[in-house]
Amino acid sequence: MARIKFSGVGKRYPNGFVALADLNLDIADREFLVLLGPSGCGKSTTLNMIAGLEEISEGELRFDDEVVNEVPPHKRDVAMVFQSYALYPHKSVYENIAFGLRMRKHEAGEIDRRVRDAAKRLEIVPLLERRPNELSGGQRQRVALGRAMVRQPQVFLMDEPLSNLDAALRISMRAEIKQLHQAMQTTFVYVTHDQAEALTLADRIVVMRDGVVQQIGTPDQIYEQPGNVFVAAFLGNPPINFIEGRVEATPAGAMFVRGDLRLALPDYLATKALAQGQREVMLGLRAEDVLDEPGRDANTLRGSVSSVLPVGSDQFLGLQTAGGQVFVRVDKDRKHREGENVALTLNIDRLHLFDKQSGLSLRS
Amino acid sequence: MSAKSLAAARPRFPVSRYDQRSAMLFLLPMMAVLAIVAVFPVVYSFWVSLFDLKLTRPNRVPFVWFDNYARIFHDPQFWESVTRTASFTVMSVTAIMVIATLMALLLNEEFRGRRFLSAMLLVPWAIPYVANGLMWKWIYDSGYGALNGLLYQLDFIDKYMVWLGDPDKTLALVANAFVWKEVPLAAILLLVTMKSIPADLYSAAKVDGANVWQRLVHITLPSLRPGFALVIIYETMMAVRHFDMFFILTEGGPADATHVLAWEVYVETFRKLSFGTGSALAYVMALVTFLLAFSIIRTMGKKL
Amino acid sequence: MRLSKLMRPVLLAIASVVFLGYVLAPIGWLLSSSFQSEAEITSKPPHWIPHDPTLQNFSAIFQADKKVTYETRRQGDTATGGYIPSTAKNLLPAMRNSLIVAVIVVLLNLIVSVPAAYAMAKIRFVGRSSSIYLMLVTRVIPDIALVVPFFLFIRKLGLLDNLASLVITYLAITVPFSIFILLSYFESLPDELDKAARVDGCSRLQTLLRVFLPLATPSLVAVVLFTFLTSWNEFLLALMFTQTLASQTMPIVVASFTSDFTISFSFINAAGVLAIIPPVILAIMFERYIVSGLTAGAVKG
Numbered sequence: 001m002a003r004i005k006f007s008g009v010g011k012r013y014p015n016g017f018v019a020l021a022d023l024n025l026d027i028a029d030r031e032f033l034v035l036l037g038p039s040g041c042g043k044s045t046t047l048n049m050i051a052g053l054e055e056i057s058e059g060e061l062r063f064d065d066e067v068v069n070e071v072p073p074h075k076r077d078v079a080m081v082f083q084s085y086a087l088y089p090h091k092s093v094y095e096n097i098a099f100g101l102r103m104r105k106h107e108a109g110e111i112d113r114r115v116r117d118a119a120k121r122l123e124i125v126p127l128l129e130r131r132p133n134e135l136s137g138g139q140r141q142r143v144a145l146g147r148a149m150v151r152q153p154q155v156f157l158m159d160e161p162l163s164n165l166d167a168a169l170r171i172s173m174r175a176e177i178k179q180l181h182q183a184m185q186t187t188f189v190y191v192t193h194d195q196a197e198a199l200t201l202a203d204r205i206v207v208m209r210d211g212v213v214q215q216i217g218t219p220d221q222i223y224e225q226p227g228n229v230f231v232a233a234f235l236g237n238p239p240i241n242f243i244e245g246r247v248e249a250t251p252a253g254a255m256f257v258r259g260d261l262r263l264a265l266p267d268y269l270a271t272k273a274l275a276q277g278q279r280e281v282m283l284g285l286r287a288e289d290v291l292d293e294p295g296r297d298a299n300t301l302r303g304s305v306s307s308v309l310p311v312g313s314d315q316f317l318g319l320q321t322a323g324g325q326v327f328v329r330v331d332k333d334r335k336h337r338e339g340e341n342v343a344l345t346l347n348i349d350r351l352h353l354f355d356k357q358s359g360l361s362l363r364s
Numbered sequence: 365m366s367a368k369s370l371a372a373a374r375p376r377f378p379v380s381r382y383d384q385r386s387a388m389l390f391l392l393p394m395m396a397v398l399a400i401v402a403v404f405p406v407v408y409s410f411w412v413s414l415f416d417l418k419l420t421r422p423n424r425v426p427f428v429w430f431d432n433y434a435r436i437f438h439d440p441q442f443w444e445s446v447t448r449t450a451s452f453t454v455m456s457v458t459a460i461m462v463i464a465t466l467m468a469l470l471l472n473e474e475f476r477g478r479r480f481l482s483a484m485l486l487v488p489w490a491i492p493y494v495a496n497g498l499m500w501k502w503i504y505d506s507g508y509g510a511l512n513g514l515l516y517q518l519d520f521i522d523k524y525m526v527w528l529g530d531p532d533k534t535l536a537l538v539a540n541a542f543v544w545k546e547v548p549l550a551a552i553l554l555l556v557t558m559k560s561i562p563a564d565l566y567s568a569a570k571v572d573g574a575n576v577w578q579r580l581v582h583i584t585l586p587s588l589r590p591g592f593a594l595v596i597i598y599e600t601m602m603a604v605r606h607f608d609m610f611f612i613l614t615e616g617g618p619a620d621a622t623h624v625l626a627w628e629v630y631v632e633t634f635r636k637l638s639f640g641t642g643s644a645l646a647y648v649m650a651l652v653t654f655l656l657a658f659s660i661i662r663t664m665g666k667k668l
Numbered sequence: 669m670r671l672s673k674l675m676r677p678v679l680l681a682i683a684s685v686v687f688l689g690y691v692l693a694p695i696g697w698l699l700s701s702s703f704q705s706e707a708e709i710t711s712k713p714p715h716w717i718p719h720d721p722t723l724q725n726f727s728a729i730f731q732a733d734k735k736v737t738y739e740t741r742r743q744g745d746t747a748t749g750g751y752i753p754s755t756a757k758n759l760l761p762a763m764r765n766s767l768i769v770a771v772i773v774v775l776l777n778l779i780v781s782v783p784a785a786y787a788m789a790k791i792r793f794v795g796r797s798s799s800i801y802l803m804l805v806t807r808v809i810p811d812i813a814l815v816v817p818f819f820l821f822i823r824k825l826g827l828l829d830n831l832a833s834l835v836i837t838y839l840a841i842t843v844p845f846s847i848f849i850l851l852s853y854f855e856s857l858p859d860e861l862d863k864a865a866r867v868d869g870c871s872r873l874q875t876l877l878r879v880f881l882p883l884a885t886p887s888l889v890a891v892v893l894f895t896f897l898t899s900w901n902e903f904l905l906a907l908m909f910t911q912t913l914a915s916q917t918m919p920i921v922v923a924s925f926t927s928d929f930t931i932s933f934s935f936i937n938a939a940g941v942l943a944i945i946p947p948v949i950l951a952i953m954f955e956r957y958i959v960s961g962l963t964a965g966a967v968k969g
Binding site: 378379382383384386387388389390391393394395397398400401402404405406408409412463466467470473475477479481482483484485486487488489490491492493494495497498499500501502503505507508509510513516517524544548552555556559601604605607608611612615626629630633634639642643646647649650653654657 | 711713
């Protein structure tokens, strides 16, 4: 059983820099949890704390209700895959994988069995006698995975393990990691700055920024109901479009107003927004939430095409609108030209509204 | 805030107890050794230097405060030793820098036989100073030495000269022997620095049209500054405290021509058996070395 | 362009020859002289290559038992001395002392320096920068300054004329430099390797022994080499602490030959040759480790 619980955990360096502030997080057993955020947000610090490699300045970390702050890494039952793989250069692949088991004094037959099983699963059996410096990046990554796998640990930690791989390999490895999680039935804690990776792999995502947790939720929740401007902007490719404007009460209902652009707002949003009269807001519009045909007046976005960007399976348009430049996705076979005036239907229910000052979503 | 969260919020010791314990354990032997070499001599020799301790009359050891130091600073022979040490050091370090730089430049090139060359170049460094001393003593020998023989054969001189007996020449001769032995290590230290100069700098320079000489002057030499600093500091310290070859080659002579600071300490301590003054002298020397290293680091550091 | 392409090997060859000559000529002369008899060695101009090489100088050293009597003592040109001393037989035992001391010092050095260097390189502990600073500062102290305090202290311990006194003092003067070499090498090894080992189940000690030590071979060799040579070559402190053959090391015995003007120079040269053989062999054998051991090596994988 491996429930991990952070209670008020923080990390402060002697020079005053705060890497992590007041983290409260419950990681359930067998969950695939992804720590997502830009560099320096504290995600690796958090991961290292679980491993015991990073000292906790304040708060408590518990494994199954037992406080483990002072437990050194070699006494914890965690395995870790590093961004640079950190394979032992002087050992063969076999020995690299077997090392953790040897250190924990498993008997020889058991070690051999586990190593060969893992090698078979990762398709690296022919590499067992080689040295790390004879392997390609992708192969080394598998060895690193193997080294962690054979330990059959309670917690599986991964620190941006796919960052150094090329794009195609990254996609296929994601699938493998997901399968691995299913097979091993262990808690996975995964660190990445790649939002697509997070959305693919996670049961739950923790979005972090500058040492502070922004939001915790399932991929759906995070994507569909971002709690603030940062989360909305961080997830989604291309990034969400933001239009500044105001919410005004009109006889026709609450409307989002920016220059010539007027959009009707769904009822519940309107109520929230109007609770304090006219509000300065940021409207969030995802590129895929538009239809390439004119709709009713109150849900139409008009603009002139400033750029046409085909990307193989999709087509994106850069539009110059009353609210500024936005990027939208339209059907591939719709032909558009630069300078053309278009009118697109917006799905009002899928609009996001954020308070301009705090950045917080007005949904909750 | 509840009491519990207040307690949790109190910042902990920045390092895990396990790590701190391990580190202390790993450092324990070293600390013991350093206590012997650093703390003990410094403190004890200072203490001894405050006494008029002569092993010739071990039973009367008056406490004389800083008399020993005063005596040293008023002794003209002390200052002469300092001058001699200084000139020996300057001569040696300059020669070492020049020769070692050339050697390092050569070793930095790739060519067949380089390994052999570099192995051979290590030989002077490996041999003991006393062996070096005796070797050069034989070379400098006035009756049958190789130096005389060579110069005579090449018709530079018409009769054998006295080398080590000539007060004007001896300091330079000892310096020559010292330089010969020190150059390999200096060359290696410079070579190590050279190897860390990124190859991209040279590629960019080549593209910019720089020839070999220009690349040398504008890239190699400036990048070597930290290496130069290191070698200068190290060799200065070695030269200032050098003793062994003065013992073998000249014993401080002739006529005190090579009576350097290190020799003065030896004479005072082991021939005159005056441990009080010897200790004070050694202490002064240690301080001088320390200050020298410090000031070189400072001046070089500003330039770096 | 073509000219400089031709020039390069020529220039390199010339430079190599010049430096080789600079370095090896004096040694060559030492070697040559050691094989010459007293008569030959005193010829003017000198015989660069012995016309009549002899092993008598060396045999005098190796014949420890032969008693030197008035008859067996070789006579030669009194101008140079030409006398092979009875103390010739002291050289080998003295060399043995040097060897014992050097080996023990090397071993103890490794035991002391390796853990300390690892801790300072990889463990972030309270007092880390002060330890490093302290260690660097102690390197500045010249041997001279150790003379008086050590002498008095060792005398009080009754360890004068005992190899143990040499071991202790040599340890003290070699440890800072050893740590320095090891420290910079360890620092160049990736931190993630350390983390991986600890997560894999290694205590700090196991991490050091099973992961870092095997990777640090070049610097370990450099440390062994430096420490051995420093021990073997050390003169001043040995001069202070040793009085009889029980503890005298090679440099002391060799020095005693050179200060006696009646001793034959061909013999002294032979003694010199023997004295330099062990260190030179070591240096040549481990030459390639010296540069790589001093450079912070990059470890990939």
